Amino acid sequence: EVQMVQSGAELKKPGESLTLSCKGSGYNFNNQWIGWVRQVPGKGLESMGIVYPGDSDTRYSSSFEGQVTISVDKSISTAYLHWGSLKASDSAMYYCARQGINWEFDYWGQGTLVTVSS
């Protein structure tokens, strides 16, 4: 059974750093892209970027380029989303998801709620 399991909710202050994790299991982790998706409460889905575990090739959506870092450790089947300095506007739910061969997101993590508040 394919599963994407994300790290738990975070409460942070502005300016702090943060790394979220997403562990895939039940399939060949190296061979399928993984994406990160942001959802501000009450709003739509925004693709942040994708990473290919096999060679760590990473593509960022233009709105998030330079704002976050997406990485992967294929030895432990885990993808990461990192902020060096959080802002209040980063408060949102963050999902990771596996991409299928037609670039669909076929399996999703449970989501990680990030709250940034002083």
Next chain:
Amino acid sequence: SYVLTQPPSVSLAPGQTARITCEGRNIDTKSVHWYQQKPGQAPVLVVFNDNDRPSGIPERFSGSTSGNTATLTISRVEAGDEADYFCQVWDGFTDHVVFGGGTKLTVL
């Protein structure tokens, strides 16, 4: 950049057929995917590659594309179908995933 436009809301009674549209330039040349998201839950893929269904998704869910419009059709709508629905494509020109703004389906 490529833009997908969805109506904000669709409302109908149980048993009716819901048609949720997703407009994008020459969308019929792309593979279109649809997600259902219920409150407090992660999105779920309900249609991929225009009109394929993942295992476990009822046959009542189907998709189609023509010209600049993709449509998710939900036949015999039930109360349990009430959710937000998002369309998505891959923009090969920019190598980016693109989502529509989402449509809230209300079953009256």
